[in-house]
Amino acid sequence: MIESDMETSAKEVKFAADRMLGKLVKWLRIMGQDVIYGQHLSGYGLIRTARMEHRLILTRDRKLKKKQPPDFILIESDDYRAQLRQVIQTCGLAPLDKAFSRCVECNLVLRPRPKAALEKAVPAYVFSTQENFSGCPGCGRIYWPATHHQRMIEELKNLESG
Ligand SMILES: [Zn+2]
Numbered sequence: 001m002i003e004s005d006m007e008t009s010a011k012e013v014k015f016a017a018d019r020m021l022g023k024l025v026k027w028l029r030i031m032g033q034d035v036i037y038g039q040h041l042s043g044y045g046l047i048r049t050a051r052m053e054h055r056l057i058l059t060r061d062r063k064l065k066k067k068q069p070p071d072f073i074l075i076e077s078d079d080y081r082a083q084l085r086q087v088i089q090t091c092g093l094a095p096l097d098k099a100f101s102r103c104v105e106c107n108l109v110l111r112p113r114p115k116a117a118l119e120k121a122v123p124a125y126v127f128s129t130q131e132n133f134s135g136c137p138g139c140g141r142i143y144w145p146a147t148h149h150q151r152m153i154e155e156l157k158n159l160e161s162g
Contacts, residue, residue: 013091016055018042023080024058028087029107030152032098036107043067058087085159095156100143103136110134110143118142 015035017025025037035058041049042061047069050057057064057072064072073090075083088095102109113135119127121142130144 013093014053014055015058015087016041016046016050016053017058018046018061018064020060021058021075021083024075024083024087026104027080027084029102029104030099031093031095031156032101033093034102034107056091081159088159095160096153099153099156100145100149103138103141103143105141106136106138108136108138110136113142 013033015028015033017028017035017037019037019039019042022037025035028035036049036053036055043064044067046057046059047064047067049055050072051070054070057069058075059072060075062074064074073087076086077083087093100110111134113133115127115131115133118133122130122133122144126144126146130146132145134143135141136143
C-alpha cells in the first residue's frame with residue numbers, strides 16, 4: 001500500500017530510493033523506471049528531494065513516517081526479488097514494457113547509437129554479432145542485447161506472473 005490518498009499513475013511514477021535499496025534500484029532501472037539513489041538520499045535529504053521532484057519514496061526506514069514525508073512505500077523484505085514484486089504490485093508496473101531503456105548506473109534514458117560509429121567502442125566479437133546498440137548520454141556506456149539479457153527477461157517475466 002502507498003501510504004497516501006493521492007492517486008499514483010503507473011505510467012508517470014518516478015522513484016527516490018533510500019540508500020539501503022541498491023539492488024532494488026538496479027532492477028527497477030533495468031525495467032526502465034526512473035529511480036534516483038545515492039548517499040545523500042536518506043532521512044530529510046530523501047524527503048526534500050522526493051517532494052521537489054514529485055517522486056515516490058522507496059524506503060526500509062520505519063521511522064521515516066514520523067518525518068512527514070510525501071508518498072512512500074515501506075519496503076518490507078530484505079530480498080530484492082520480494083522488494084521488486086512489492087513495488088511492481090503496488091504501482092501496477094509492467095516489468096517488460098520499458099525494459100533496457102535506461103542506464104543502470106546513471107538513471108538516464110538511453111539513446112540509439114548507430115553501429116557504424118562503434119567499431120572501436122565495443123569488443124570485436126560484439127561488433128560482428130550485434131546490430132542494435134544504445135548509449136548513455138551521461139557515462140557513455142554502450143548497451144546491446146547480450147546473453148545476460150535473456151536471463152534478465154526471464155527474471156522479469158517471473159516477477160510479472162508472481
Ligand atoms: Zn550512464
